Amino acid sequence: MELTILMPCLNERETLAVCIDKAQAFLERSGIAGEVLIADNGSTDGSITIAQQHGARVVHVPMRGYGAALIHGIREAKGVYVIMGDSDDSYDFSDLTGFVDALRSGSDLVMGNRFAGGIEAGAMPFLHKYLGNPVLSFIGRLFFHIRIGDFHCGLRGFSRRKMLELDLQSTGMEFASEMVVRSALAGYRVSEVPTVLRKDGRSRPPHLRTWRDGWRHLRFLLLFSPKWLFFYPGLAIFAIGFLLAVIALPGQFHIAPNIALDVHTAVLGCMTIIIGTQCITFSLVARRYATSRGFLPPGYRMSGLAEAITLERALIFSGILLLAGLVGIGYCIYQWWRVDLGPLPYGQFIRTLIASGTAVVIGLQVAFTSFLAAVLEVKSPNASQDSTHDQTVMQHG
Template sequence: MDKTSTLELTILMPCLNEAETLATCIDKARAFLQSSGIQGEVLIADNGSTDGSIEIAERHGARVVHVPIRGYGAALSHGIANAHGQFVIMGDSDDSYDFSRLAPFVEKLREGFDVVMGNRFKGGIAAGAMPFLHRYLGNPVLSFIGRLFFSIPVRDFHCGLRGFNRQRILALNLMTTGMEFASELVVRSALAKYSITEVATTLSKDGRSRPPHLRTWRDGWRHLRFLLLFSPRWLFLYPGLITFVLGAILTFALFPGPVTIARGVTLDIHSIIVGCITMIIGTQCISFAVVARRYAASSGLLPADYRLRRAVSPLTLERALMFAGVLLVAGGMGVFHCLNIWRHADFGPLQYGEILRLLLVSGTAIALATQVAFTSFLSAFLDIEVKSPVKPDAAQGEPG
């Protein structure tokens, strides 16, 4: 009989040399299954333990799968793929999470939620269980970024105790192998429009005598990096739009002449230089956003953004090149006019304040035209559909 059709729950624990606490975690998990009457299993995804953890797990009634690739995410991915339960609840095997109190997770999963996150701030954090930087800086900041970037309705973004529908998570084809797997699971679920909720849970002090595998700054950066890479809007588009608009306002406000904004404070040609450079930087960021989003959608990293597709669908390669051509011609005419003024001065000294304004704006127009043209070609390149090579029918055989 297929075990996946009879088991409701798999309690999954990644393991790398957890001999001190593994037995306690397994016993609590098995006691929960027995007391609740849930048909389930305890699954240990071992990441290469050498301290007897495997023997301990088997002795205490857990099933062990051996993970060939090192990493927190690799262990969990392998465990999820080999789980026999309809639902999976995962948690660290360091005795910081209470596996005897999983009923709220199961209830929400039975209600139909795809992902159920634990919230340690609601349930209670024991003294010394969470480092100061994690509790008051790292977790709140990363959780806020997760809600802002992806509209994820959770307050404890990095709680390690969470449950989910196994088939729904397998369908996401999660890829990360390190600590950022925790972020990928919830971010990709949110992008796929899965239903997500959270329940209160507790966090106890790590029961091991050795330091945890987690490294504050290294792993915090890996989580932040993942959030940024999976949101081209916040990484590229919004900063690019703001930068471009500010640069354009500064440039065209000063184009007619100097502007005095306060007593003794006058903005002149140097501020136009800043404005022009800012416009170029902003345009580059916007072009990165378009290309990154199209690549992410075509490669399956992010779902297709139909609002973006509708917005940019009129901007075909040909139309973008026409717009770039208009900018190029306008910029070229401005540069030609500056050269003509210089020629009439017998290529001698000039009134730089006046001619530099036109020259800077014209040069910026040429630079923007170049960016738009090449970005359009790159974006069109990503849209090329590649078909698999056609193979001859084996039944027909080779020609005689």
């Protein structure tokens, strides 16, 4: 069997029959050996009976959720290729030629593009059309260098074997983002087909919740990009703090006759440096952990930097910072002892103490974070056996 047309379903009795009929008509007209598969997510409105009456195969999904239905459906599909789409009659299943041609030409994932194909009046809410989809698609292209214009089109086709190899996990609406991101990170060939979005035929509100599901998509994109979640913000914060510290630590810095940056700016700068350093170290830990668990591939852009910073190298760096900081603190204690532990001059002394304390904090921070990264990479004695078992299960579906 070459093609499975997969539709997730949760109480879609109003539109399910017409979607199935269109899909069946396409298979018959094109001469493709295929099936229509309904992944039912717990319908109670007679959708299952309707699907069976119209010649579709139904599989029952034990877990609720858009992603859960599609993951189960992909596993149960019999086709070499799968084309998935919502069963609300917003997509035209009677014309899937572009998807089939792209799949036959070697694409591993073929995305529909509603902005290129056209969006009928009333088919997409204003916020989704002009804010949610464009912004999230832009973030996806920026974070992962994926050259597609519509990250969240519900109509898409893919190689079943390739998609099973990814072992997708998201059970909610963010499944749509996971499929695209994981495919791109795995080096899959991704292409687009213009797709028309029509107003759905349901009388009830859609399952999609604008702000909740939008946040879940954004959260997924951030979690799968440690460099944008931690590294770049941390680098920017560190640079700002370093600039403030360099300006204010040597002494009072006059911006104008009546405006000066003093020790308070130096304190703020050093605090900002500490925050920036924490973000940068978090990015490296997250990157190495994600690689060890298979969430991100070894060839991802931050992998070279993450692998270069070993535990031993990090401990050497933190040791140098600790030593420098302790020397500075020791100098301050010596100066305090010289005045019989009495009052000390406020000026340069406090600046030395601030810089030394910052060096100690960063040194300890780097050391502890490096050990945390090493702990996260410790593998279970049965890890290789578990991995082999998982791969065998995946291969045999």
